Structure formats: C-alpha cells, structure tokens
Amino acid sequence: MAEISYEAAAKELEEILEQLKSGEITVDELSQKVERAAKLLKLCSEKLRKTEEQVQQVIKDLNL
Amino acid sequence: MPSERNIRTLSQVLGYIEGLISEHLGSKRFWLKVEISKINIHSRSGHCYLELVETENNVTVAECSGTIWSSSLEQIRRDLGADWTNVLKQGSEVLCFVEMTFKKRYGLKVNILSVDKSFTLGELERKKQETLDELQRKGLLDRQKEHRLPLVVQSIALIGSPGTSGHMDFKKQLERNDYGYLYFVEEFRCSVQGDNAVTEIVSQLARIQTERYDLVAIVRGGGSRMDLEVFNSYDLAEKIALYRLPILTGIGHETDLCVSDIVSFQHFKTPTALGSAIVERTRKFDVQIQTNYSRIMELYNSKMMKCNHDVINYMEVLQNKAISYTRLKRGELHTQAGRIVRDTKQELSNQEDFLKAAKLILGSVPSDIIRLKMKEHKEWVTLAEQNITSLFKEHRTNTEHSFNMLDTLVNHYLRQEKNHITSITERVSVFDPDNMLKMGYAIVRQNGNVLKVGEEIRIGSKLEIELLDRTLVVTVASEKNKRKWQKLVTKLLQRN
Numbered sequence: 074m075a076e077i078s079y080e081a082a083a084k085e086l087e088e089i090l091e092q093l094k095s096g097e098i099t100v101d102e103l104s105q106k107v108e109r110a111a112k113l114l115k116l117c118s119e120k121l122r123k124t125e126e127q128v129q130q131v132i133k134d135l136n137l
Numbered sequence: 138m139p140s141e142r143n144i145r146t147l148s149q150v151l152g153y154i155e156g157l158i159s160e161h162l163g164s165k166r167f168w169l170k171v172e173i174s175k176i177n178i179h180s181r182s183g184h185c186y187l188e189l190v191e192t193e194n195n196v197t198v199a200e201c202s203g204t205i206w207s208s209s210l211e212q213i214r215r216d217l218g219a220d221w222t223n224v225l226k227q228g229s230e231v232l233c234f235v236e237m238t239f240k241k242r243y244g245l246k247v248n249i250l251s252v253d254k255s256f257t258l259g260e261l262e263r264k265k266q267e268t269l270d271e272l273q274r275k276g277l278l279d280r281q282k283e284h285r286l287p288l289v290v291q292s293i294a295l296i297g298s299p300g301t302s303g304h305m306d307f308k309k310q311l312e313r314n315d316y317g318y319l320y321f322v323e324e325f326r327c328s329v330q331g332d333n334a335v336t337e338i339v340s341q342l343a344r345i346q347t348e349r350y351d352l353v354a355i356v357r358g359g360g361s362r363m364d365l366e367v368f369n370s371y372d373l374a375e376k377i378a379l380y381r382l383p384i385l386t387g388i389g390h391e392t393d394l395c396v397s398d399i400v401s402f403q404h405f406k407t408p409t410a411l412g413s414a415i416v417e418r419t420r421k422f423d424v425q426i427q428t429n430y431s432r433i434m435e436l437y438n439s440k441m442m443k444c445n446h447d448v449i450n451y452m453e454v455l456q457n458k459a460i461s462y463t464r465l466k467r468g469e470l471h472t473q474a475g476r477i478v479r480d481t482k483q484e485l486s487n488q489e490d491f492l493k494a495a496k497l498i499l500g501s502v503p504s505d506i507i508r509l510k511m512k513e514h515k516e517w518v519t520l521a522e523q524n525i526t527s528l529f530k531e532h533r534t535n536t537e538h539s540f541n542m543l544d545t546l547v548n549h550y551l552r553q554e555k556n557h558i559t560s561i562t563e564r565v566s567v568f569d570p571d572n573m574l575k576m577g578y579a580i581v582r583q584n585g586n587v588l589k590v591g592e593e594i595r596i597g598s599k600l601e602i603e604l605l606d607r608t609l610v611v612t613v614a615s616e617k618n619k620r621k622w623q624k625l626v627t628k629l630l631q632r633n
Binding site: 079083086087090093094096098100103104106107110111114117118121124125128132135 | 474478481482485488489491492495496498499502503506507510
C-alpha cells in the first residue's frame with residue numbers, strides 16, 4: 074500500500090465504486106471490496122491534502 | 138627674188154599695228170579679269186610690271202605683259218588699303234580697269250588703271266570656297282575634330298611670330314593667369330603673313346615632335362583681309378587637317394572664319410581668347426575637382442549623419458522592442474502562472490470532489506447493497522417458507538392420496554395375488570405329486586435323483602419308480618422310442 078500512486082489508487086477506487094453501483098459485487102466480495110475502497114479513499118485524501126499544502130507553499134514562494 | 142618681196146622694217150610693222158590698235162582700242166578702257174602670274178615693283182621708279190595670264194585647267198591660253206604706273210599704283214594702294222599686297226600679288230586673280238597699249242618699243246601691254254577691290258575679295262572668297270569644297274571631298278574638314286584634348290592642357294607647341302602682339306598676348310594669357318597654373322610653351326617661330334608664311338608654318342608643323350605636346354597653337358594678331366589669305370591656303374589646311382595633334386587657332390580676324398579655322402580642332406577669335414580658353418579649361422578641371430571633392434564630402438557627411446541617425450533609431454527601436462518584448466513575455470508568464478495556479482486548484486478541487494463523492498458512495502452504497510441483499514434474502518426466505526409450506530401441504534395431500542391409493546392398490550393387488558395364488562395353487566395342486574400319482578403318473582428316480590429329460594439310461598441300471606402308495610425298484614431291460622404327447626391338447630383345441 075505504501076508505494077501506490079494517487080492515480081492508481083483513484084482508478085482502483087473508481088472501479089470499485091462502479092462495481093458497487095452496477096451491482097456486480099457478490100455478497101462475499103462486498104466487505105472485502107468496501108474495506109479496500111475505504112483504504113484507497115483514505116490514501117487519496119492524504120495525498121491530496123499533502124499536495125494542496127505543497128502547492129500553496131509554492132504559490133506563496135512565487136508571490137503569485 | 139628678194140626685191141619682189143615686200144620687206145618691211147620692224148618699226149614699220151609695229152608702227153602699223155600700233156596705229157591699228159590705237160584706232161580700234163586707243164581710247165577704250167574696260168574691265169579685265171585676269172590672273173597675275175608675275176609682279177614686280179621697281180623701287181626706283183615706283184612702276185609696277187606684271188605678267189598677266191589666263192589659264193584653263195592650268196593651261197595658259199592667253200598671256201600678256203602689264204603695267205601699273207606709279208601714279209596709278211599709289212591710287213590703287215590707297216584704294217585697296219592694307220590688303221593691296223594680297224591683291225596685287227602673284228597668283229591672285231584681279232578685276233581691273235585697263236587700257237591696252239601698244240608701243241613699238243615695248244609691245245602690247247595691258248595698262249592697269251585701277252583694281253576692283255571687291256572682285257579680288259570675291260575671288261578670294263570663291264577660292265576659299267573651292268578650297269573648302271576640295272577639303273570636304275577629301276573628307277578632311279572634320280578630321281581634326283576626331284582628336285581629344287586631355288582634361289588639362291599643360292604642354293603647348295606655339296606656332297607664331299614672336300614679338301608680334303598676337304604672339305605676346307597669347308603667352309601673356311598663359312604666363313600671367315589668375316590662378317597660378319603653369320604651362321610649358323615651346324615656340325616654333327615663323328612668319329604668319331606674307332608669301333613665305335604658308336611654307337614656314339608647314340615646315341614648323343613638320344618639325345614639332347608631337348608626342349611632347351598636348352596641342353599646337355597657331356596664333357596671329359589682327360591683320361588685313363588679304364593677310365588672312367595665308368590661312369586660306371589649301372596646303373596649310375590639308376597639313377592641319379591631317380596633323381597628329383589637335384591644332385587650335387587664334388587668328389585675329391573680324392568676321393569670317395578662314396579655312397584653317399574651319400579645319401582646325403578648335404578656333405578662337407583672337408590669340409588672347411585661345412590662351413584664355415586653355416587657362417579656363419584648366420580652371421574648369423580644377424573647379425570640377427573641388428566641386429567633386431565638396432560633393433563627396435557632402436555625400437559622405439550626409440550619409441554619415443543618416444547612418445548615425447539610423448543607428449540611433451535602430452538602438453531606440455531595439456530598446457523599445459526589447460522592453461515591450463520582455464513586457465509581453467512577463468505578461469504571458471504571469472498569465473500562464475495564473476493559469477497554472479487556477480488549473481492546479483481546479484484539479485485539486487476536482488479530486489476533492491471525487492473523493493467526497495467516493496466517500497459518499499462508500500458510505501451509502503455498500504449498506505444499500507447489503508440492505509438490498511438482506512431484503513432479497515428475506516424475500517427469498519419468505520418465498521422459500523411459502524414454497525416449503527405449500528410443498529408440505531401438497532406433499533401431505535399427495536401422501537394421503539397416495540396412501541389411499543396405495544391401500545386400494547395393495548388390496549387390489551393382494552386380492553389379485555390371492556386370486557393368482559389361488560389359481561396357481563389350484564393349478565399347482567393339479568400337479569401335486571399325490572394328485573399326479575393318483576392320476577397314474579410316476580416319478581422315476583435313479584440313485585435318488587429324478588430322471589431328467591434326455592438323460593441316458595444304461596440297460597441294466599436300477600430305477601426307482603414312485604407310485605402313490607409304493608415305490609418300485611426296477612431294472613431296465615430295454616428302451617424304445619415314443620411319440621410325444623406334445624401339442625396334443627393344442628391340436629385338440631384347434632380342432633374344436
């Protein structure tokens with residue numbers, strides 16, 4: 074989980090959501106998928122937050 | 138015979154002729170056109186003695202002696218003015234007022250009383266025209282014009298008579314010019330009037346080493362019209378025309394141009410004018426150089442100024458362009474930076490939205506799914522229950538039904554079987570051995586075993602024959618074939 078990129082995580086997350094929406098998921102897989110999704114969500118949020126911080130810093134440095 | 142001849146004396150004859158002439162021509166005076174082939178003035182007496190001729194194609198066709206008495210001569214001289222020497226000279230044609238005289242002593246003479254000035258002049262004109270025509274025919278009129286003067290004339294061969302005013306005027310022009318130009322003038326002295334002039338001029342021309350000079354100047358101060366005849370000479374004109382250098386003439390005369398003027402490279406009214414022209418030519422060159430130099434400097438300066446202006450302009454333009462370019466680029470950068478920030482924020486925002494949405498979905502959808510699944514499950518259970526219940530009911534009904542049926546069927550079956558069995562029993566009982574034996578059948582055994590169909594029996598073997606009430610033990614005596622009972626009944630039945 075440590076090295077997965079935001080892009081990959083977001084993509085996977087989206088896939089799971091699609092599956093949820095379309096009802097492809099079986100009951101067996103459900104909890105596993107939801108757990109995976111939650112993990113991915115957390116990861117993305119974290120990365121996004123960090124990025125926002127960095128961008129803010131850069132903008133501030135450039136006086137833009 | 139000598140005495141028969143009419144012998145006269147010379148004086149008689151001449152006297153006679155004298156009388157005749159006197160009679161017919163004595164007092165007659167008339168105009169005579171004639172050429173002077175010889176002329177001689179006696180210095181002591183002052184009389185002039187001439188030889189007069191008339192020529193046709195250079196052949197003398199008439200000739201006569203002539204006289205001009207000193208008194209007439211004086212008058213003529215006065216009439217003709219300074220030109221008289223040119224009129225009354227060898228070779229010139231004159232129109233004169235004459236009387237014929239015949240003296241025994243001197244013979245026939247033409248006595249010239251006066252001379253028509255204008256005729257001779259007219260003659261001169263005519264001769265001049267002839268000379269010009271001849272030159273024209275030979276294509277010499279414009280020969281000299283083919284020469285080119287150098288831009289600056291510096292070295293001059295001067296033909297003229299030193300000490301004469303014309304000569305000195307010319308030299309003064311050159312030596313004392315206003316601009317301080319220096320000229321190299323070589324004098325070739327000769328007389329410019331009189332009988333020898335033409336010869337002298339021609340020989341001087343021949344003497345000149347042409348490569349050393351820029352031009353030849355022929356100068357002569359003013360003179361009479363007759364003096365001018367030197368320069369109407371065909372010979373001189375021809376020499377001038379064919380000469381290797383440009384020849385410039387400064388022959389003072391009033392009106393007409395002489396032949397030499399016409400054939401020369403350039404002619405001037407006076408020696409002074411010629412000298413002055415040479416100086417002016419140098420001056421013109423000088424001025425031209427100065428002007429050119431000034432123009433060059435001017436052009437140079439204006440060009441330099443323009444170039445400087447241009448350079449300044451370019452620098453300005455360059456500066457402006459550079460500034461506006463940097464400004465433009467800065468603006469673009471700014472815009473781009475703004476765009477980057479905006480896009481970044483937008484992207485981050487998009488991602489946030491995405492994650493928020495995902496969260497929502499994750500928050501609701503799985504539970505929805507589960508709820509749904511549970512609902513399905515419940516439904517399924519309910520359905521299953523229902524199915525099972527109904528199944529059971531059905532089953533029970535069926536079972537009961539079957540049971541009943543079974544009962545019925547079993548009873549039926551049992552009854553049937555009973556009947557069957559009864560029937561069989563009956564049938565079988567028929568075959569009860571006791572019955573059979575009763576009927577007369579016997580059971581045959583060998584060694585305790587019932588005889589089978591087809592079994593071989595040896596003669597002499599023992600057999601047991603069971604009867605109803607007894608058993609016989611027999612020995613086989615023989616065997617014989619028999620007809621089968623088979624199908625007897627059938628056949629009987631069939632028959633019936």
